[in-house]
Amino acid sequence: MFDLIIRQARLSNGALTDIAIDKGKIAAVGMLSGSAVREWDLAGRYWLSAGWIDSHVHCYAKSPIYHDEADRIGVESGVTTVVDAGSAGADEIDDFFQLTRGASTRVYALLNIARGGIVTQNELADMANLDEQAVKAALQRHPGFIVGLKARISSSVVEQNGIQPLRRAKTMQQDNGQLPLMVHIGNDPPDLDEIADLLTAGDTITHCYHGKANRILAPSGILRASITRALQRGVRLDVGHGSASFSFAVARAAIAQGILPHTISSDIYCRNRLNGPVYSLAQVMSKFLHLGMTLSQVIDCVTTQAADGLRLAEVGRLEPGYAADLTIFDLQRAVCLFGDSDGQTLPGERQLVPLVAVVGGQGSMTDEGKKRNDLSL
Template sequence: MFDLIIRRARLADGSLTDIAIHDGKIAALGDVQGAATQERDLEGRYWLSAGWIDSHVHCYPKSPIYHDEADRIGVWTGVTTVVDAGSTGADDIDDFYEITRAASTQVYALLNIARTGIVTQNELADMNQIDKVGVRDAVKRLPGFIIGIKARMSSSVVGENGIQPLLRAKEIQHENDDLPLMVHIGNNPPDLDEIADLLSSGDIITHCYNGKPNRVLTPSGELRASITRALQRGVRLDVGHGTASFSFEVARVAIAQGILPHTISSDIYCRNRIDGPVYTLAHVMSKFFSVGMTLPQIIDCVTHQAADGLRLHGKGRLEPGADADLTIFDVKEESCLFIDSEGQSVSGEKQLMPLAAVVAGQWFITDEGKKHHVFDL
């Protein structure tokens, strides 16, 4: 007896499948025979993927600058797992962990190398904020929660310290089992070439399609040689849309050259969720139809590619034994005006509408699902 069977779900490649869940895990896929405590029939009308992972959010509610509630940006919008990208450092990570235990959404953290986290905009302007022992102890206390570290390497954050905080971040990384390192890029100094040349396999460049002068493209629209070298070494690209870090034009030119993101993330917090241009991860994902990506490519960026990059084993894949984290959604063929972080607009023809999230086998109807009375019992 299964706990839940979802019948006739449409996958990103267009095929249909049944999915059986038992004890919080995917038990079977395909033409599932047998009974379940609960069944849901999608009738081939609705799409299903592994649970969406937003690999760059800000959801520490007590943060004075970038904050939100995990479920508000998580299961209520079809996202089963969120990864907070450096809102907290060693000082507040334990409090953040305790708060997240009450969330239905699964929450993980990238620990800011500055012990205060993002309490001010310039947390790395004082090198004394970087406490290696504090980071090491926090990682030891919360190994299942802290899954990487975060360094914000733009001029407004590092002040006069230039590349020095990144050198320290790499030392911290090597001293802590080579945890994934996410590096925020923005205005220089430090120059992006200097940043990219320090990164190694598995490191993540976030805000990869920002429109600032210190961006991944040269003035002539070619990919910087330093980024080409970094990608060849196995460095990963994360979107991290945010309020000021996504340009349609940069994304379009890069993707046309085959420079696709490894992960699509929102960099969401309360203000850009309410006022835009982010709104939800689904809204950010929908923008990528307009810059040359397909539905399977987009879904890959929030499922197995996100899980692989952050070593979230058991997530991001539809296979027996994997965590029963699923997102059920619709693809609306209707026009929508999308706006990037530069204020530029693009008219899109497709929108992703998340209808339900399943976390460890537990079913949650999203805000959109409730609004459209989908799956009403």
């Protein structure tokens, strides 16, 4: 007998299935005849996917600039795994790790290559903040928590140091088992071509659709040659929406050329969650439904592709043996108006509304889920 069977769940491809959960793992997927201690019947009305992974958030609550609570942007918003993208460096990572132990959401970290993390907006303006030995020691202390490195390579962060912090980041990466490296792009210098030419297979460019001059599209509107070469080498594109890093115009033009993101992430923290334009990962995902991506493509960007990019071996898939991390959601049809980081708007008619987040077999309703009288779990 299973611990839980979820009946008649609708997958992103429209198919219906049952999911059996036992001892915190997915035990079986398909039309099941077995019994369970508990059953939830979605009756084909609600959608289900592997638990959503937001691969770029800021949830170190003690960070002075970008901070939030892991569960507020996690399970309470339908997201089962969050990856903090560089809020903490080697100096704060022990404290950040301890803070996350009480969260219901799975929390991982990309370690900022600056040992102080983001305590100012220009953490890479002083090369003395880069300490390879401190990075190595932090990785040795938290091998299951730190899943990669984060380097913010834009003019306001690096100031006069240009491309040099990225060169140091690549050395840190190579010296520590070729960990995933996420690179923030924005205003130049350094020029995006310089950045892209240093990146190798598995590296991620975040804020890939920002609207600043140093963007992935050339003035002609086609993809920069350096980005084409990077993608051919296996470099990945991450959305990282944020307060100032997502343009409908750039995303629309890129997607029209077949340049889709590998991962959809929010770059969420308290202010852009409360005041926009981000609000939640679900809102960011909904925008991409209106920019030409299918539901299956959007869901893949926050499940399988997110897990693969960060080498998260136990989550991201609806397959037996994987952690029982699930998101149950509605695809609500209602007139809505979405905003980007440049003040532009996009009218829509569909929104992803997360209702339940299940982590390791333990389910909790989101705020919206609690309002649904017909969803009894």
